[in-house]
Each structure stands twice: as structure tokens, then as C-alpha cells.
Amino acid sequence: MGLKIFIKENLSFLLFELIIVLFILSVYWLDGFRNISTAIYTIVISMVLILSFLGIRYFLRQSYLNKISQLPNTMEDALQKNAKSIEHIQTENYLHELYRVYQHEVQALYASQTRQEKFMNQWIHQMKTPVAVLELLLQEEEPLDKKSVQEEVDRIKRGLEMVLMNARLEKFEEDxxxxxxxxxxxxxxxxxxxxxxxxxxxxxxxxxxxxxxxxxxxxxxxxxxxxxxxxxxxxxxxxxxxxxxxxxxxxxxxxxxxxxxxxxxxxxxxxxxxxxxxxxxxxxxxxxxxxxxxxxxxxxxxxxxxxxxxxxxxxxxxxxxxxxxxxx
CATH class of the missing domain: 3.30.565.10 (Histidine kinase-like ATPase, C-terminal domain)
Known part of the structure; x- marks a missing residue:
């Protein structure tokens, strides 16, 4: 898979080098130099040199190409260091920094969700108290104590206001x-x-x-x-x-x-x-x-x-x- 990626990446370079060689030979041909064996020799030597260069280049980049040709299983796979060329080293540095930013955002999101969940659990537990008091007041045979009911309603209202503001805090700048x-x-x-x-x-x-x-x-x-x-x-x-x-x-x-x-x-x-x-x-x-x-x-x-x-x-x-x- 890595070789396939490398060939696709360098095919245009190979064709360009071949065009240059043919262009030089055509110039010599028009100038009167028409030795066929020399032309063939030139093409063969050029291709050998180009392929040797590409072979060495592939050898140096083989581990990096094999890495990117396989889909990662975890985010930690982005932290591998297999690059040899300057371009690929810079690409790996970019991925490492991207991973750091990603981890920071994930941790911030996890902390926010944990805080919200814990807050809601505590809030729900506390709201049970005024609800229970209201139920007891309603069950009494005596006339309803409006003052006591209002106190519990006020407690619920304050609790709801805090939940609402806590939710809005996540998008504070917009609000x-x-x-x-x-x-x-x-x-x-x-x-x-x-x-x-x-x-x-x-x-x-x-x-x-x-x-x-x-x-x-x-x-x-x-x-x-x-x-x-x-x-x-x-x-x-x-x-x-x-x-x-x-x-x-x-x-x-x-x-x-x-x-x-x-x-x-x-x-x-x-x-x-x-x-x-x-x-x-x-x-x-x-x-x-x-x-x-x-x-x-x-x-x-x-x-x-x-x-x-x-x-x-x-x-x-x-x-x-x-x-x-x-x-x-």
C-alpha cells in the first residue's frame, strides 16, 4: 500500500524527467546529431538514475508511507515518528500539535460534562426537599399555609434560576x-x-x-x-x-x-x-x-x-x- 502511494506521488515527476530527456535528444537531433545507439544509451542511463533516486527516496520514506496507508485505531497512532524528509517531519509535527489541541478540547469538554452531571444530580436531590414539603402541606387537613407554600416555591424558583444560569455560562459570550x-x-x-x-x-x-x-x-x-x-x-x-x-x-x-x-x-x-x-x-x-x-x-x-x-x-x-x- 505504501509503494502504491509513493508511485502515485512520484509518477508525475518520472514523466517530467522523461519529457526533459526526450526534449534534449530532440534538440540534438535537429542540430544534426543522429546517433540512435547514443540516444538509447542516454535514455536508459537517465531512467536508471531516476529510478535509483526514487528507489532510495522510497526506502527512506517507507516506514512513514506504511504508517499513513493504514487507518489509525487510536488517536495515539498520530504520535508515531517515522518520517525522514523535512516535509514529512513537519507534517508529523503538525499532527502532534493537532493531537495536543484535540486532547485539550476533549478534556475541557469532559470536565464540563462531569461538572454539569454532578451539579444536576445535586440539584435534583435538593429539589426533592421543597417538593416533599409541598406534598406534606397538601396532605394536611388544616387550611393550606400559603406562607409555607410560598417559601418552598421560592426555593424551587431560585434553584431553577441557578440551573438556567449554569447552562448559559457555557455560551456566555453569546449571551x-x-x-x-x-x-x-x-x-x-x-x-x-x-x-x-x-x-x-x-x-x-x-x-x-x-x-x-x-x-x-x-x-x-x-x-x-x-x-x-x-x-x-x-x-x-x-x-x-x-x-x-x-x-x-x-x-x-x-x-x-x-x-x-x-x-x-x-x-x-x-x-x-x-x-x-x-x-x-x-x-x-x-x-x-x-x-x-x-x-x-x-x-x-x-x-x-x-x-x-x-x-x-x-x-x-x-x-x-x-x-x-x-x-x-
Whole structure:
């Protein structure tokens, strides 16, 4: 098979050399040199030299030609090194680099699929809780407690929103739309949408944001991040009548938005890992509601939007999350 490929590759070269020899002989013939035996000798010698050259060339490339003449069984077959000529060596280098790119893409895809599968499994497991609570409420003979039903519905809505955003994150660039966002308005909207959560936990929000303060961001993704920060601040504040402080400060080159709670805080051993996917830590185990994806998604969104996320915390004193928006 390798020989067949080699003949096809060099047949045009062989014919070209033969044409050159015949052309030279025709020139001599027209010039009066008409010795037939010399002409035949010239053709034979030329063909012997050409075939010898091609034979040596085939010998040097035989292993490479045999390799490419057989269909590969695995991607690792592309890593073989059998080439001798500069052209084929360069081709092998190209294939090796292509293999590296392929492996990188496959690993990234596998990691993404694994993360999605693990997230969905955890999410489905957690959604069983509000569904089970709703079923119990419906089975009770007493009048339906609408407040309890609304709490469970809100939990399901927040879970669905996180699943939706996690799916959209894979095509973030297509979904992103940078615009001038009014910080006061988007923070107020986030608080209003989660007012039942504040009321249920007896936690009160306090905001101090200039009404004219705007930042360059994507309003949808920014609102999703704020919801994660606010819901975490409320969920991990176990004492009543505590507050969540949301403030914004305007600096020369940046704007900082701070969300500070008076909750239980994050242990120092967990602080560096809270933005890792599926990490719940000690606090997540206390509530049993954490998927370990909220702060991870927030961190990923910040990196894609060009914002900076900082998390500081002290056990027993609360947690402070700072979002930094660059100007211009």
C-alpha cells in the first residue's frame, strides 16, 4: 500500500524527467546529431538514475508511507515518528500539535460534562426537599399555609434560576450584553425580589448607594450574582434582627460594591475554597441547602465580565463580599 502511494506521488515527476530527456535528444537531433545507439544509451542511463533516486527516496520514506496507508485505531497512532524528509517531519509535527489541541478540547469538554452531571444530580436531590414539603402541606387537613407554600416555591424558583444560569455560562459570550447599569436600581430590584426571604429570616437590608452611580456590566448576570450574595447573606444569618449592609463607593478608577452581613461567617480553612465548584464547607453542611455552585458561578461570571471579586470573613462576625468595577 505504501509503494502504491509513493508511485502515485512520484509518477508525475518520472514523466517530467522523461519529457526533459526526450526534449534534449530532440534538440540534438535537429542540430544534426543522429546517433540512435547514443540516444538509447542516454535514455536508459537517465531512467536508471531516476529510478535509483526514487528507489532510495522510497526506502527512506517507507516506514512513514506504511504508517499513513493504514487507518489509525487510536488517536495515539498520530504520535508515531517515522518520517525522514523535512516535509514529512513537519507534517508529523503538525499532527502532534493537532493531537495536543484535540486532547485539550476533549478534556475541557469532559470536565464540563462531569461538572454539569454532578451539579444536576445535586440539584435534583435538593429539589426533592421543597417538593416533599409541598406534598406534606397538601396532605394536611388544616387550611393550606400559603406562607409555607410560598417559601418552598421560592426555593424551587431560585434553584431553577441557578440551573438556567449554569447552562448559559457555557455560551456566555453569546449571551453577554455590556451596558450602563444603575447600581441603586439593580440592588433595589434584587432586594425586592427576595423580600420574603428577608422577612422569613427576620433579617433587614440596609443600602447606601448613590442614585447616579452606574457601572459597565451585564444587568442580567450582575443581578444573578447579587442574588447569590444576598441569599447567602440571609441564609447564613441565624440570629434574628440582624442586617445586611449593601454599600457602594466611587473611586478615581473603580467603583466598589460591598455586601456585608452579620451572619456566622466562613472558617478560614474554607475561605480560599468557597469559589470552587461543589464546595459546601462547614456552613453548607449546617443548612443542607447548598449546592456549592453559587459562589463558583459568581466567580466565573466576574472573570468573564472583567470584574474583581473579593471575599473576607470572620467566624461569628459575618462575611463581606466586594465587587470591583473598573471605569472606562
Amino acid at each position: 453577554m450584553q455590556i451596558e450602563q447599569v444603575n447600581l441603586k436600581q439593580i440592588v433595589t430590584a434584587t432586594i425586592n425580589e427576595n423580600k420574603r426571604l428577608f422577612i422569613t429570616h427576620h433579617v433587614f437590608p440596609e443600602t447606601q448607594i448613590d442614585e447616579e452611580l452606574v457601572v459597565a456590566s451585564d444587568s442580567k448576570w450582575l443581578k444573578f450574582m447579587l442574588e447569590q450574595f444576598v441569599t447567602n447573606a440571609v441564609k447564613y444569618t441565624f440570629e434574628e434582627n440582624k442586617r445586611v449592609y449593601i454599600t457602594a463607593t466611587n473611586h478615581d478608577s473603580e467603583i466598589k460594591l460591598t455586601i456585608r452581613d452579620e451572619g456566622i461567617g466562613i472558617p478560614k480553612s474554607d475561605l480560599s475554597r468557597v469559589t470552587k465548584p461543589f464546595f459546601t464547607g462547614e456552613n453548607g453542611r449546617k443548612t443542607g441547602e447548598s449546592t456549592g455552585m453559587g459562589l463558583y458561578l459568581a466567580k466565573e461570571i466576574c472573570e468573564k465580565l472583567g470584574h474583581e471579586l473579593e471575599i473576607d470573613s470572620e467566624v461569628g462576625a459575618g462575611t463581606t463580599i466586594t465587587l470591583t468595577f473598573l471605569k472606562g
